[in-house]
Structures are given as C-alpha cells and as structure tokens.
Amino acid sequence: xxxxxxxxxxxxxxxxxxxxxxxxxxxxxxxxxxxxxxxxxxxxxxxxxxxxxxxxxxxxxxxxxxxxxxxxxxxxxxxxxxxxxxxxxxxxxxxxxxxxxxxxxxxxxxxxxxxxxxxxxxxxxxxxxxxxxxxxxxxxxxxxxxxxxxxxxxxxxxxxxxxxxxxxxxxxxxxxxxxxxxxxxxxxxxxxxxxxxxxxxxxxxxxxxxxxxxxxxxxxxxxxxxxxxxxx
Amino acid sequence: xxxxxxxxxxxxxxxxxxxxxxxxxxxxxxxxxxxxxxxxxxxxxxxxxxxxxxxxxxxxxxxxxxxxxxxxxxxxxxxxxxxxxxxxxxxxxxxxxxxxxxxxxxxxxxxxxxxxxxxxxxxxxxxxxxxxxxxxxxxxxxxxxxxxxxxxxxxxxxxxxxxxxxxxxxxxxxxxxxxxxxxxxxxxxxxxxxxxxxxxxxxxxxxxxxxxxxxxxxxxxxxxxxxxxxxx
Numbered sequence: 001x002x003x004x005x006x007x008x009x010x011x012x013x014x015x016x017x018x019x020x021x022x023x024x025x026x027x028x029x030x031x032x033x034x035x036x037x038x039x040x041x042x043x044x045x046x047x048x049x050x051x052x053x054x055x056x057x058x059x060x061x062x063x064x065x066x067x068x069x070x071x072x073x074x075x076x077x078x079x080x081x082x083x084x085x086x087x088x089x090x091x092x093x094x095x096x097x098x099x100x101x102x103x104x105x106x107x108x109x110x111x112x113x114x115x116x117x118x119x120x121x122x123x124x125x126x127x128x129x130x131x132x133x134x135x136x137x138x139x140x141x142x143x144x145x146x147x148x149x150x151x152x153x154x155x156x157x158x159x160x161x162x163x164x165x166x167x168x169x170x171x172x173x174x175x176x177x178x179x180x181x182x183x184x185x186x187x188x189x190x191x192x193x194x195x196x197x198x199x200x201x202x203x204x205x206x207x208x209x210x211x212x213x214x215x216x217x218x219x220x221x222x223x224x225x226x227x228x229x230x231x232x
Numbered sequence: 233x234x235x236x237x238x239x240x241x242x243x244x245x246x247x248x249x250x251x252x253x254x255x256x257x258x259x260x261x262x263x264x265x266x267x268x269x270x271x272x273x274x275x276x277x278x279x280x281x282x283x284x285x286x287x288x289x290x291x292x293x294x295x296x297x298x299x300x301x302x303x304x305x306x307x308x309x310x311x312x313x314x315x316x317x318x319x320x321x322x323x324x325x326x327x328x329x330x331x332x333x334x335x336x337x338x339x340x341x342x343x344x345x346x347x348x349x350x351x352x353x354x355x356x357x358x359x360x361x362x363x364x365x366x367x368x369x370x371x372x373x374x375x376x377x378x379x380x381x382x383x384x385x386x387x388x389x390x391x392x393x394x395x396x397x398x399x400x401x402x403x404x405x406x407x408x409x410x411x412x413x414x415x416x417x418x419x420x421x422x423x424x425x426x427x428x429x430x431x432x433x434x435x436x437x438x439x440x441x442x443x444x445x446x447x448x449x450x451x452x453x454x455x456x457x458x459x460x461x462x463x464x
Contacts (some may be wrong), residue, residue: 042364068370078361081383090379091369142370 009202011035016070016146016177021168021191024181026198032181035198036148039179041066068095071144075151077135079123084115084134087123091142105141113137113167129160136167140176147171149180153187165190235433243438254435258442261419264332265400268339273392276347281377283348284355285363295352301345306338307404313338314408330411335419338405343395350394354387355380390457397450401443 009031016022016039026032037043041063050062057065068091080087088109092102110116113133118126123134132152139147149168153161168191172178180187194208246254283295315321317329328334362383366376381388403421410417412426420439427436 037364040368042367067367070368072364072368074361074365076361078359078365080362080365080379090366090371094366094370094372094375138369 009035009198009204011198011202011204014039014196014204016179017194018145018177019172019175020193021172021178021180022194022196023187023192024179024196024198025183027200030198030200031202032198033150036072036150036179036181039066039146040070040072040148042072068142069144070146070148071139071142072148073132073135073139073150073152075154076128077131077152079126079131079134081124082122083120084123084126085110085119087134088138088141091138095142109137109141112140112170114163127160129156129163132156132160132164133167136164136171140167140171140174144176146177146179149178151181151183153180153182153184239433239437242434243436243441246434246438247441251438254438256415257418257420257423257439260332260415260417261400261421264335264406264419265339265396268336268399269343269392269396271336272340272343272347272395276344276391276395277351277381277388279348280351280355281380283352285360295349298345298348298352302349304342304345305404306342306402306406307408309338309341310405310408313341313405317409329409330413330417332410332417334409335406335417338409339399339402342402342405343399346398347391347395350391351388354384354391357387358384386457390454393450393454393457397447397454400446 014035024032024035034043038045038048038059041059045059048059050057050059050066052062052065080090085106089102089106092105097105107116107119110119113136115130115133115137118130123131126134135152136147147168153164156164165187168178168180172191172193180191192208194206197205197207199205279298283291283298313334314329316323317326317334318324319329328337358380363376363380366379367373371379401421403425406412406417406419407422407425410419410422412418412422418426420443424436424439424443427433427439
C-alpha cells in the first residue's frame with residue numbers, strides 16, 4: 001500500500017485465526033489503521049489478494065464479502081443519531097433481517113453487553129466506555145468472522161477498559177478472530193494470543209511469545225469482569 | 233411621513249382583500265423559486281457528497297470555487313444567462329429569454345454554489361467514520377450515503393432553506409432574464425422595483441411585507457434546523 005506516492009507497507013500475509021485475539025502494534029504512522037481498513041473493505045489497496053475459505057479474490061471482488069463479516073471499529077466509535085437499540089439494529093436492517101428476529105437479536109445483544117437499561121437512550125449522550133460497548137454489541141449482533149479494533153481501548157477509564165476487555169474475550173471465545181491495533185502492552189498481557197508488529201520497513205512480523213500461541217480462554221484473564229449495569 | 237403611513241395602510245388592505253394582481257405576483261415568485269430549488273437540490277447534494285467522500289485531483293480547488301461562487305452577485309449571473317439566451321447567444325434558438333424557465337435557470341445557478349458549500353460543510357461535520365461505520369455494518373454504498381445524509385438531515389434542510397431564501401429575494405437575475413412581464417415573469421422583487429419607480433408605493437410595501445415575513449420565517453426555520461444540526 002502506498003500513500004501520497006510513499007510506500008507505506010507491503011504485507012505478505014495477514015491471517016485471521018478464529019478464536020484468536022491478535023495484537024497489532026507499530027509506531028505511529030506505520031499504517032495500522034490503513035491495514036485494518038483495507039482488511040475491512042473500507043480502503044482500496046494498491047494491490048491485494050483476499051483468500052476466503054480457500055478461494056482467492058481480488059480486493060474489489062471480496063469487498064461485498066468483507067462487509068459485515070469483517071467489522072472495523074473506530075477508536076471513537078461513531079454513534080448514529082438515534083437510540084442505543086436502533087444503533088445495534090442498524091446492521092440487521094441493512095441485511096433485511098425480519099423485524100421480529102431483529103428485535104430478538106437486539107435484545108440479546110443488549111443483554112450480552114449489559115446495556116439493557118440504556119436501550120432507549122440517545123447513543124450520542126453515552127460515555128466513551130458505553131459507546132465502545134454499543135459498538136461491540138452492534139458488531140456482535142451481525143455474527144462477524146473478524147473484528148478489527150483500532151485503538152479502541154485508548155482513553156477509557158480502568159473500569160470501562162475491563163468491561164471492554166471482557167466483551168472482547170467473549171467474542172474471541174465465540175470463535176471470532178479479533179485484531180486490536182494498539183500501543184498498549186498491558187493489553188497484550190491481558191488479551192493477546194498473537195502479537196504482530198507492522199515494522200518501519202512496512203512488513204508484518206510475528207512477535208508472539210511461544211507460550212501465548214495456544215487458543216484463548218477466559219482463564220488467561222482473571223481480572224476481567226463483566227459489564228455492570230448503570231447504578232450498580 | 234403621512235404618505236408612508238397611508239401607503240402602508242393601503243398595502244395591508246391589498247394583502248387582506250386578496251388582491252388578485254398582488255397574489256399572482258407572489259404565486260409567480262414561489263413557483264419559480266420552488267422549481268429552481270427542487271431542481272438544484274439533488275444535483276447539489278450529489279456534488280457535495282462527491283466533494284466529501286471523493287479523492288480526486290482538484291477537489292480542494294472545486295471546494296474553493298463553490299465557496300467563492302456564493303458571493304457572485306445575482307446581476308452578474310443574470311447578465312451571463314442573458315448573453316447565453318439572447319438571440320445572438322449560443323442558446324438563442326431555445327427562445328427562453330424573458331420566460332419563467334430563464335428565471336428558473338438563473339435561480340438554479342444562484343442557489344447551486346450555496347447549496348453545495350453548505351451541504352458539503354454539513355456532510356464533513358458528520359465525519360468520515362459515519363460513512364465507514366455504515367459500510368462496515370453491511371450497508372451498500374448507496375444506503376450508506378442515505379445514512380450519511382440522514383445523520384446530517386437538519387443541516388441539509390438548513391442548506392435548502394438558505395438557498396431558497398437567497399433566490400426568492402434576488403432581483404438582479406430575475407429582472408434581466410425574466411423581463412418583468414405582468415402575470416408571467418413579474419415576481420415579488422421585480423414588482424417592488426417597478427412599482428417604486430412608478431411612485432406606487434402601496435403595492436411595493438405590500439410585497440415588501442410578504443418578503444419580510446418570508447425572510448423572518450425562513451430565518452427562524454434556519455436557526456431551528458442549525459440548532460438541531462449541531463448533533464450532526
């Protein structure tokens with residue numbers, strides 16, 4: 001991928017393993033966000049081949065597959081100008097899921113994220129941590145294969161971080177391949193099964209400690225607590 | 233002073249009594265300006281979306297041109313259209329000069345840069361993340377566009393109101409290309425100019441009152457929409 005005629009990176013292989021949380025680090029400007037957005041079908045690469053279930057596609061041909069199966073979450077998730085419940089239902093409406101099923105899946109997602117009591121609140125008035133939970137619930141309701149989080153845990157208070165960690169781990173345990181772009185090595189200790197570094201030379205290097213190569217489990221993150229409802 | 237009071241009393245009398253000549257002029261004004269804004273709006277929105285989401289050479293220059301074009305005097309637009317539509321002009325064969333169609337064309341050109349500039353600024357305020365969030369959650373590009381526009385709907389309505397306010401109150405262009413023909417191209421502003429030059433102040437004041445009431449209503453609506461647009 002090149003940007004303004006500057007070659008940003010040339011990644012040979014980026015594999016998304018189900019049920020694995022991959023930490024993606026690299027210095028500022030290395031291209032982490034760009035790489036994630038390409039993977040989510042949001043940004044056009046100079047050249048890329050996408051392999052889905054053993055079949056190779058060009059990036060353009062793969063783009064319709066990537067949407068809603070590979071979900072990208074911004075550092076500061078965008079909340080649509082409506083209620084929490086309608087934010088979560090957005091993707092289901094785009095996929096034309098029947099109304100009754102949408103309602104059931106939204107209410108399950110609200111419960112999953114501990115947001116039941118905020119269902120009718122204007123999503124824009126929520127705190128940063130709550131917005132992250134809405135964004136995760138909004139993604140999870142679509143049963144994605146891959147979830148890409150771009151510095152999503154930066155700027156959250158410790159409690160909100162723990163709640164977000166918990167939801168991320170739950171998604172990993174549901175066999176979602178999660179990639180988190182971050183500078184935070186504490187996160188690596190708590191969440192990371194794999195650690196990839198986007199180097200200054202524009203290559204992707206696997207720096208996973210041998211001991212963390214095993215599939216993830218809740219047991220590796222004993223400090224993580226489920227999201228608490230408001231007022232608790 | 234007495235003369236002004238008497239003329240104003242007569243003006244109010246004309247308005248209340250439903251003077252057919254007066255209301256025909258008001259009808260022409262609304263008919264021409266509404267047609268112009270209805271035609272200009274979809275094209276202006278498309279251009280604004282292109283300027284917001286597109287990446288192409290000359291994008292910034294185009295934005296600057298549209299911003300600068302907002303200040304072009306109506307009489308200059310009128311002169312340009314006059315030259316194009318006059319018998320010796322390139323579109324003289326269309327015989328559009330001194331017709332309502334010519335007035336509509338002029339008002340489209342007057343409203344267009346304002347609509348593009350205001351809509352572009354509204355869409356930019358929605359952040360690129362709104363567009364990307366819609367796409368990653370499975371929206372097709374055209375649905376994502378509607379989501380983006382819906383997110384900034386109040387600011388977009390404000391742009392349309394501002395565009396309408398600009399064209400219904402302009403005089404230079406309508407006078408030059410419409411020709412101020414009674415019951416055909418005589419609108420509020422050209423009628424005010426004519427009646428005042430004849431010393432017939434009552435009708436001028438009556439039409440002025442209509443224009444003032446309209447300006448006040450549109451500005452109130454504009455403030456209301458811009459206030460809500462803050463969310464977008």
